Amino acid sequence: MEENQKSRFVVTEENWSLHRKGHQDQQRHLDKIKEVLQSNLPDLISEENIILSNGKDVVKIPIRSLDEFKIRYNHEKSKHVGQGKGDSKVGDVVAQGEQKQAQQGNGKEAGDQPGQDIYETEVSMEELEELFFKELELPDLEQKEQSVTTIEDIDFTDIRKKGLIGNIDKKRTLLSAIKRNAMKGKAEIAPIIEDDLRFKTWNPVEKPQSKAVVLAMMDTSGSMGKFEKYMARSFFFWMTKFLRTKYETVEIEFIAHHTEAKVVTEENFFNKGESGGTKCSSAYEKALQVIKESYPPASYNIYPVHFSDGENMTSDNRKCLEYVDELLSISNMFGYAEVNEHRRMSTLMSAYKSIEHPKFNYYILQKNRDVYFALKKFFEKRTEGLR
Amino acid sequence: MRYEVCPADILYTFGAYGMPTRYTHWSFGKQFHKMKLQYDIGLSKIYELVINSNPCYAFLLNTNSLIQNKLIIAHVLAHCDFFKNNIYFSKTRKDMVESMAATAERIAEYEIRYGKQRVETFLDAVLAIQEHIDPSIVRDIKPSSSSFDEPIARRTAYDDLWNLDQHPVLGQQAIEMNKKFPEQPEKDVLLFILENSRILTDWQADILTMLREEMLYFWPQLETKIMNEGWASYWHQQILREMDLTPSETIEFAKLNANVLQPSKTSINPYYLGVKIFEDIEKRYDLLAQGADGKGERPMTGREKIFEAREIENDTSFIRNYLTDDLIKQEDMYVFQKQENMYKVSDLQAENVRNQLIGMRVNGGFPYIVVEDGDYMKNGELYLVHRYEETELDLPYLEHVLPHIHRLWGRIVHMETVLENKSLIFSYDGHKVFRRSK
Incomplete structure (x- = not known):
């Protein structure tokens, strides 16, 4: 009877440390x-909360489509049963409805149509950059530009049998001693003979000290309305971020123009609007002047990018072409981005269409997500590579 | 009874998977992540997990205190009793731990042979409709499909022509082609697809079979949530009250007990409601037994009555038979619904509260879907009908599920449901979801 009682239950405690299924x-x-x-990158990178987050490292991003879909009831339209403390009356508020994500930026793009389920996740800026920049590449650079200024550095990369005693590699020395002794029959450290000694040896390295400058030009x-400026803003935001991953220092100069151009602060660049006509050549002229004054092409990689709606004075087009040519000769890449919601034929575009130069890129942006495609076009990965 | 003491992340793994040996899928990982996160930040805690098997398994958290374990063991013993004695569990397999391990192994094998991505996509599709089985404990066994009279879904548009030279009795054949297929609407969507889909390969059919088997095993637990938890909580209270506890143990027990049995304003706590109903039954029947005059049959005592209930009821019948008007009033239960962005109490009538609660528990809380026609339009299309009962479906979700069903069926899939009192048909043709009114 007692034994029977005992066998009625078992208590065990196994070692579960190798059970990784949940984590996998x-x-x-x-x-x-x-x-x-x-x-979803095209939509994500133009998300306002990313562009405006500037310094923040982690952004919250709503992700659609990671639900486990089932045939289920519409929760909002069905009735439920709850339990009160004893004095519930008809009309008592039990809970607040979910806030309709009112803070979600400009709302209309944010995908808050009713019923659309959103799985919110936190993404670090780093992750996002990694994902995005994986798809980009710098347009083929001429090596000389990069290595004009070099700094010397040393790197311990090699092991040799001769060297300075201060650089002796103890671990490797011991290892080779043991090996040699083992071959003679006994695997032990002693004796160490001269032939066992290993030294760390350095190689001088030349690291290009790379500098880049972005010349952000905008009409x-x-x-140019709010939307156009926002597009420019997200574009420059990502472009500078991208260039920073490739160069040690990246500077950015803001050149605003209408009929004449001037160098302005970032604040003014994106927020101030001016009236009047448009003369794009003024911006290019200014850009050339800025380059001449402070960014010698010999030591800088130069990236002029021009944002405009394309409404240029026709008489100015010829001059523009000349300046673009001049800019192309000293730049790594010249980008022309036209914000043109309706894809009409603009005066400037009709002139630029004829340019055929490997460093010249243009893109017409119609909606938010085009920022992504514009960047991809400008910094396209060329698979057929040069090497 | 077999107890296993394990650390938190293992217990949460089992909680997320429903079983220690289950196959791998990202949705379990998602669930695990969520539960573990809530545990890590102290929002919720699982103390135990019981598995319906032979012997019954219980997993205990290794950080439980002695008194917590006493309560938990009392609780899981009652769960075990419920598994062994409730009629709805009578057909469940008691070797499911091993069976699921075998399933997991087979699925892993398929992943190696056919590619992780393909297996995962297929699992996604099956999981989307896994609840749509027929769990009835009594089910007609179908005559084997070898007899020729049975209508067979057509494989190509020219089937009837091929049949011409095989079958001289053309007229009769034509009549039989007009027979409905299936003859009766089929509740077991998974089984129907398994038996009739033309595109399932062997390994896919195998996975489908195994997943259906697992759902059949889990189903009674979905159907007896209130009873099962109520029964377990009733007994842990009874047992602990009889034990010799020190004052500090008593307080710890009371705290934990109160924590578990907490009514909620916005939902029904199955532990709490279950206990309340069992206690109410016991009280009422004891009263009746006392009042009996000794003539005729001896009435059941309260204890006997609750044992009877735990044997023959499931949640819907349990609520229907034993959740009295008085109890609803005493427990201040109400119906609430969304009105202008706020959830408000809308009904206090006991009858309506009870009906609403039952409605929510029908079919395990899942919409009731049947296969109406497996050869719709005489084109092998699948026509499903949602048996609408006053609660509309979540349409965006439905629109995402249809492609999954299409992946299993291989042809156009239709689903009829009701929206704002109008019949609507959703169809998916492999590219796009269309909706039209009936």
Whole structure:
């Protein structure tokens, strides 16, 4: 009887430390989030809260489509049962409805249509950059530009049998001694003979001290509205970030223009609007002047990018072409981005269409997500590479 | 009974997967992550997990205190009793731990052979409709499909022509082609797809079978949530009250107990409601037994009555039979719904509260879907009908589920449901979801 009683239950405590299933599937879920992020990049990178977050490292991003879909009831339209403390009356408020994500930026793009389920996830800026920049590449650079200024550095990369005693590699020395002794029959450290000694040896390295400058030019005439400026802003935001991953220092100069151009602060660049006509050549002229004054092409990689709505005075076009030519000769890449919601034929574009130069890129942006495609076009990965 | 003491992340793994040996899928990982996060920041805690098997398994958290474990063991013993004695569990497999381990192994094998991505995509599709099975404990066994009279879904548009030279009795054949397929609407969508889909490969059919098997195993637990938890909580209270506890143990027990049995304003706590109903039954029947005059049959005592209930009821019948008007009033239960961005109490009538609660528990809380026609338009399309009962479906979700069903069926899939009192049909043709009114 007693024995029977004993066998009625068992208590055990196994070693569970190798049971990793939950963590593995969690990783798979995170990978899937990443896939969704990747496929949503065009929408994500123009998200306002990223562009405006500037210094912040972590941004919250709503992700669609990571739910486990089932046939289920509409929660909002169905009735539920709850329990009160004893004095509930008809009309008592039980809970607040969910806030309709009112703070979600400008709302209309943010995908808050009713019923659309949003899975919110936190993404660090770093992750996002990694995802995005994986797809970009600097247009083929001429090596000489990069290595004009070099700084010397030393790197311990090699092991040799001769060297300075201060640089002796103890571990390797001991290892070779043991090996040699082992070959003779006994695997031990002693004796160490001269042949066992190993030294760390350095190589001088030449690291190009690379500098880049972005010349952000924008049309600030009356025809450039809030949307156009926002597009320019997200574009420059990502472009500078991208260049920073490639160069040690990246500077950015803001040149605003209407009929004449001047160098302005970032604040003014994106916020101030001026009225009047447009003469794009003025900006290029200014850019050339800025380059001459402070950014010698010999030591700087130069990236002039011009944002405009394309409404240029026709008489100015010829001059523009001349300056663009001049800029192209000293720049790594010249970009012309036209914000043109309706894809009409603009005066400037009709002139630029004829330019055929490997460093010249243009893109017409119609909606938010085009920022992504513009960047991709300008910094396209050329698979057929030169090497 | 077999107890296993394990650390938090293991217990949470089991909680997320429902079973220690289950196959791997990202949705479990998502669930695990969520639960573990809530545990790590102290929002919620699982103390135990019981598994319906033979012997019954219980997993205990290794940080439980002695008194917590006493309560938990009392609780899980009652769960075990419920698994062993409730009629709805009578058909569940008791070797499911091993069976699921085998399933997991097979799925892993398929992943190696056919690629992780393909298996995952297929699992996604099956999981989207896994609840749509027929869990009835009594189910007609179908005559084997070898007899020729049975209508067979057509494989190509020219089937009837091929049949011409095989079958001289053309007229009769034509009549039989007009027979409905399936003859009766089929509740077991998974089984229907399994038996009739033309595109399932062997390994896919195998996975489908195994997942359906697992759902059949889990189903009674979905259907007896209130009873099962109520029964377990009733007994842990009874047992602990009989034990010799020190004052500090008593306080710790009371705290934990109160924590578990907490009514909620916005939902029904199955532990709490279950206990209340069992206690109410016991009280009422004891009263009746006392009042009996000794003539005729001896009435059941309260204890006997609750044992009877735990044997023959499931949540819907339990609520229907034993949640009295008085109890609803005493517990201040109400119906609430969304009105202008706020959830407000809308009904206090006991009858309506009870009906609403039952409605929410019907079919385990899932919409009731049947296969109406497996050869719709005489084109092998799948026509499903949602048996609408006053609660509309979540349409964006439905629109995402249809492609999954399409992946299993291989042809156009339709779903009929009701929206704002009008019948609507959603169709997915492999590219786009269309909706039209009936």
